Amino acid sequence: MAKVIVVTSGKGGVGKTTTSASVATGLAKRGYKTVVIDFDVGLRNLDLVMGCERRVVYDFVNVIHGEASLKQALIRDKRLANLDILPASQTRDKEALVKEGVERVLNELRKTHDYIVCDSPAGIETGAVMALYFADEAIVVTNPEVSSVRDSDRILGILSAKSKRALDGDEPIKEHLLITRYDPNRVSAGEMLSIDDIIELLGIPLAGVIPESTSVLQASNSGVPIIHDENSISGLAYQDLVERLLGEEIPIRFITPVKKGLFKRLFGT
Amino acid sequence: MNTVQSNSSAPSKLSPKEDRAPAAVLKGSVFTLPILKISRCELQEIEFDLTQSLAAALDFFNNAPLVIDLALTRDLEEQLDFPALKTLLAKHNLVPVGVQNGSAAQTAAARMAGFAVLTGQTIDKIIENSAHKSHVKETTPAASRQESSSVSAPPATVESTTQVIHQPIRSGQRVYARGGDLILLAAVNAGAEVIADGNIHIYAPLRGRALAGVTGDTEARIFCHCMDAELVAIAGSYRFFDNIPEEIRQKSVQIYLTGEQLNIKPLD
Numbered sequence: 226m227a228k229v230i231v232v233t234s235g236k237g238g239v240g241k242t243t244t245s246a247s248v249a250t251g252l253a254k255r256g257y258k259t260v261v262i263d264f265d266v267g268l269r270n271l272d273l274v275m276g277c278e279r280r281v282v283y284d285f286v287n288v289i290h291g292e293a294s295l296k297q298a299l300i301r302d303k304r305l306a307n308l309d310i311l312p313a314s315q316t317r318d319k320e321a322l323v324k325e326g327v328e329r330v331l332n333e334l335r336k337t338h339d340y341i342v343c344d345s346p347a348g349i350e351t352g353a354v355m356a357l358y359f360a361d362e363a364i365v366v367t368n369p370e371v372s373s374v375r376d377s378d379r380i381l382g383i384l385s386a387k388s389k390r391a392l393d394g395d396e397p398i399k400e401h402l403l404i405t406r407y408d409p410n411r412v413s414a415g416e417m418l419s420i421d422d423i424i425e426l427l428g429i430p431l432a433g434v435i436p437e438s439t440s441v442l443q444a445s446n447s448g449v450p451i452i453h454d455e456n457s458i459s460g461l462a463y464q465d466l467v468e469r470l471l472g473e474e475i476p477i478r479f480i481t482p483v484k485k486g487l488f489k490r491l492f493g494t
Numbered sequence: 495m496n497t498v499q500s501n502s503s504a505p506s507k508l509s510p511k512e513d514r515a516p517a518a519v520l521k522g523s524v525f526t527l528p529i530l531k532i533s534r535c536e537l538q539e540i541e542f543d544l545t546q547s548l549a550a551a552l553d554f555f556n557n558a559p560l561v562i563d564l565a566l567t568r569d570l571e572e573q574l575d576f577p578a579l580k581t582l583l584a585k586h587n588l589v590p591v592g593v594q595n596g597s598a599a600q601t602a603a604a605r606m607a608g609f610a611v612l613t614g615q616t617i618d619k620i621i622e623n624s625a626h627k628s629h630v631k632e633t634t635p636a637a638s639r640q641e642s643s644s645v646s647a648p649p650a651t652v653e654s655t656t657q658v659i660h661q662p663i664r665s666g667q668r669v670y671a672r673g674g675d676l677i678l679l680a681a682v683n684a685g686a687e688v689i690a691d692g693n694i695h696i697y698a699p700l701r702g703r704a705l706a707g708v709t710g711d712t713e714a715r716i717f718c719h720c721m722d723a724e725l726v727a728i729a730g731s732y733r734f735f736d737n738i739p740e741e742i743r744q745k746s747v748q749i750y751l752t753g754e755q756l757n758i759k760p761l762d
């Protein structure tokens with residue numbers, strides 16, 4: 226059974242697109258036929274992060290409006306043959322995402338793919354609601370700061386009240402907490418919320434913590450999802466996230482402050 | 495599941511016998527609606543007092559449909575200007591749907607202004623009637639969320655209903671236990687609002703807002719396991735918290751009224 230996973234947050238700029246690109250890539254690397262869809266109509270940048278912006282001819286909105294077939298619009302990833310990208314339109318607005326059209330496209334993709342990853346736009350309006358409406362699972366992306374946690378809480382409320390599963394009374398959407406841009410030194414200095422604080426506030430299971438790292442920006446600028454980078458701790462943390470989404474239980478890494486780390490790790494505090 | 499129907503396949507002539515899902519069906523149902531009791535006819539006075547009670551109820555009555563009760567004005571000499579009253583209420587985001595208990599002349603004038611005329615029990619009577627019964631109802635936040643635009647409400651055959659909620663109430667969500675108590679077994683997060691006509695019990699952190707006794711019950715109380723609230727209110731007396739005093743912060747507390755005074759005391 227194909228699964229629809231939405232990557233959502235409420236707040237903007239927290240790492241949804243970075244996460245969508247890496248999760249989709251990770252699932253494809255593990256052998257699953259995967260497609261990643263950009264729901265950020267009007268502000269597309271998933272194609273940039275995936276490094277396929279020059280090959281965009283048709284987009285999601287064209288397919289919804291019947292101006293192109295799915296086959297015409299899907300872009301095959303440069304590196305992985307079982308990964309497709311469905312880019313967003315640059316010129317339309319989010320109102321172009323009609324529910325019936327989105328559903329038709331998702332149903333078609335469910336027949337051919339194992340995982341459908343939906344990169345949500347920021348906010349809680351049409352575009353974001355459309356991205357989460359048909360989801361089976363949700364990755365809720367949060368930065369360790371109060372406003373981001375508050376917006377994630379808001380999105381969790383919408384997932385549990387306005388998604389299709391909620392409205393149909395089906396089994397609820399499976400929620401995963403992902404903390405990104407996590408800087409252990411700033412957390413231990415009390416400048417940012419701790420992992421425990423965030424879990425306590427949101428009350429959903431933690432699926433991963435992605436450390437802050439300059440390699441992420443470099444990766445998106447060069448159009449290679451960070452999960453490909455074996456030398457980046459952020460890339461490795463995304464690999465761990467994908468394992469956990471697939472059901473593995475592995476410990477969270479890269480969350481101890483760098484300087485006093487060694488002593489603490491040796492003596493288990 | 496939504497399906498798209500193309501126009502070309504729609505039958506050109508519709509007869510009632512035809513085998514298709516009806517596009518409109520009339521069904522009976524019962525709603526409880528808030529009542530606005532008016533005791534004078536001067537619109538300025540009405541507006542002044544209305545503004546005050548709306549402020550106390552925060553934005554709870556935003557877009558709320560309501561019934562205007564005319565019992566206290568039916569014997570007055572002056573006449574109510576119904577079209578102007580309608581405009582006034584609209585200005586405050588209220589949607590008057592009808593009037594009740596008016597004199598014959600008032601009823602006629604209200605009809606002219608487009609109000610429905612209702613013959614219903616008043617809220618007071620319903621509460622009296624239900625005082626003996628108790629009935630526990632379980633609800634999910636999704637089901638009990640009050641969408642400000644919707645007219646749906648629990649049926650008016652109110653047996654004193656207690657709502658029990660197991661899921662967290664999240665930022666932007668609101669739960670209202672009409673005509674009874676509200677029991678929450680998971681957190682009320684910052685930016686969320688829980689409201690009851692009766693008492694509120696929260697066996698988890700209260701980080702958002704809790705309003706008990708919103709229809710005027712000064713005996714209503716709030717109990718919470720971990721006090722971290724943005725606002726608490728009982729029967730319209732409320733208190734905001736920018737900083738929660740140390741002696742009650744994250745403590746188990748009860749909140750109750752003595753006269754106008756709102757008390758927040760640790761439970762120990």
Ligand SMILES: Nc1ncnc2c1ncn2[C@@H]1O[C@H](COP(=O)(O)OP(=O)(O)OP(=O)(O)O)[C@@H](O)[C@H]1O
Nearest residue numbers: 237238239240241242243347406436437438441442
């Ligand atoms: N772990 C990280 N370390 C450092 N920088 C990061 C990390 N994750 C994301 N970023 C950077 O943060 C910025 C925003 O990331 P991204 O575009 O993925 O966020 P978004 O949630 O999709 O934003 P929007 O809401 O605008 O769609 C980018 O410049 C990205 O490179």
Ligand SMILES: [Mg+2]
Nearest residue numbers: 241242265345
């Ligand atoms: Mg994005």
